[in-house]
Amino acid sequence: MNENELPGTDASLWLETTPSTDFQPLAEDKRVDVAVVGGGIAGLSIAMELTDAGKSVAVLEAKRIASGVTARTTAKVTSQHGLVYDELTSKFGREKARQYADANEAAIEIVADRADRIECDLRRVPAYTFVNDENDRNRVRREVNAARNVGLPASFVERIPQIPAAVAAVRFDDQAQFHPRKYLLGLADEVSHDGCDVFEGTTVTGVTPGSPCEVETARGTVLADDVVLATHFPITDPAGYFARMYPKQSYVVAVRTRDPAPDGMFYRTGTPYFSARSHEIDGESVVLVGGQNHKTGQGGSTTERYRAVEREARNHFDVDEVVFRWSTQDYRSVDGVPFIGPIAPWREHVYVATGFGGWGMTTGVVAGRILAEEIAGTGSEWADVFDPGRLPPLSNATSFVEENTNAGKQFVADWTTKPHATTEPLPPGNARIVRENGSAIAEYRDENDELHRVSAVCTHLKCLVKWNDAEETWDCPCHGSRFDCDGSVLDGPAVRDLPKR
Known part of the structure; x- marks a missing residue:
């Protein structure tokens, strides 16, 4: 192997071990009760709940269902989200922390119930969040107490046999792990035969609120009483979500090990975090190791990030071979709680x-x-804590300012310090940004010596993109939009491609 190459197949395990989908695109105008934009875990879960409630639904997916962020997760089905419950109680109070806990515990049971009829490799296992530093031991104790106070199955442990470096951990019993693609393909098959149509290759270009709402696509218009945007980042942003969330990129390697696969799911909080869980492929176990999170477009060489995750895997396990590797991008709200509910009071x-x-x-x-109950008019007992209209706690004001200041500084720095004009030839496998007649141009020459030239200006809010050397993509360091080397949008908030130059 060339010293610059990374080990393992550059693909998600979940995509490589399931068939592709072939739902047809929208072919004509359509009228339904609810239009759901996005075919990942959120979109298909919403569609399932709505069809169970007797609603007619159209799921509109720009590419292929269950092929985006959901296909690149480590697929832990758990209410243990790091050391969060002490923080949630402090920020929001015990009642809202309990809502968050109850909602996520209920989600585990919803998935487990559906797994009785959908074969998706679901296993019930314990989850651990651990620390390596003795100084963090009291943080773990506080987390255990906070979690117990909101009804979670939490216990304090001082030793994890699979993670010898751990000095303390909070353990949640009866959590779960599964194969997310198998689960969602089963879900899609169920809902597509029960009052719901799934349309792939159908890009939504606009949403007009009203009675009914109009969902515009290049293939026709869908009229719906209600619309749900479940597109990772909302394709329309009337309430400034770009300023209330920030993107983080992280990396996963799936490895074969010589020692027994760990029994449970493991997470080390902090930056960079560490994550591990096992999965069985054709009777053989692999361990999924993740970490090296950073703000999208600001992490330096992504190739080096993969190498760092592989080193972590070898530090914790007796690795025989790296089988797969992939990256993922997630959006995190400034207060750490998702936005689920009305997109804006005036929409x-x-x-x-x-x-x-x-x-x-x-x-x-x-x-x-939550959204099925909100659309039905009954309201949800969990809605308050996830309300998109909430004001961030005062304790998160600093985080809000820091994230938006970071984006602003990135914008100014890019436009005042680079790029520069150059006539130097660009070697194959390399990328750069140059200035040409006042325009910023992103250039990439592939291994076949073909030169790809696109505008370097992100079509969201005009930051300059940066090269991702491992995925061969152009990533926006301000708000996380990602583009293929030919300029096509891979991930929002941008909805328009980078123009070719």
């Missing part, structure tokens, strides 16, 4: 589910239950 009948912060396997399911 009636339009709802949003976003900001899952890396824990979408439960909070995406929570979104399905």
Whole structure:
């Protein structure tokens, strides 16, 4: 192997071990009760809940269902989201912390109940969040107490056999892990035969609130009483979600080990975090190791990030081989709680589910239950804590200012310090940004010596994109939009491609 190459297949395990989908695109105008934009765990969970409630639904997916963020998760179905409950209680009070806990515990049971009829490799296992520093031991004790106070199955442990470096951990019993693609493909098959149509290759270009709402696509218009935007980042942003969330990118390697696979799910809080869980492929166990999170477009060489995750895997396990590697991007709200509910007070009948912060396997399911109940008019007992209209706690004011200042500084720095004109030839496998007649141009020459030239100006809010050397993408360091080397949008908030130059 070339010393610059990374080990393992550059693909998600979940995508490689399931068939592709072939739902047809929208072919004509359509009228339904609810239009759901996005075919990941949130969108399909919402569709399932709505069809169970007797609603007619259209799921509109720009690419292929269950192929975006959901296909790149480590797929932990757990209410344990790091050391969060002490913080949630402090920020929001015990009642809202309890709502968050109850909602996520309920999501585990919803998935487990559906797994009785959908084969998705679901296993009930304990989850651990651990620390390596003796100085953090009291943080773990406080977390255990806070979690117990809101009814969670938490216990304090001082030793984890699979993680010898751990000095303390909070353990949650009866959590779960599964194969997310198998689960969602089963869900899609069920809802597509029960009052719901799933449309792939159908990009939504606009949403007009009203009675009914109009959902515009290049293939026709869908009229719906209600619309749910479950597109990772909302495709329309009337309430400034770009300023209330920030993107983080992280990395996963799936490895074969010589020692027994760990029994449980493991997470080390902090930056960078560490995550591990096992999964069985054709009777053989692999361990999924994740970490190296950073703000999108600001992490330096992504190739080096993969290498760092591989080193972590080898530090914890007797690794025989790296089988797969992939990266993922998540949006986290400034207060750490997802936004699930009406997208804005002045946009009636339009709802949003976003900001899952890396824990979408439960909070995406929570979104399905909350929004189905909100649309039905009954209201949800969990809605308050996830309300998109909430004001961030004062304790998060600093985080809000820091994240938006970071984006502003990135914008100014990019435009005042780079790029520069150059006539130097660009070697194959390399990328750069140059200035040409006052325009910023992103150039990439692939291994076949073909030069790809696109505008370097993100079509969201005009920050300059940066090269991602491992994925060969252009990533926006301000708000996380990602583009293929040919300029096509891979991830929002941008909805328009980078123009070719």
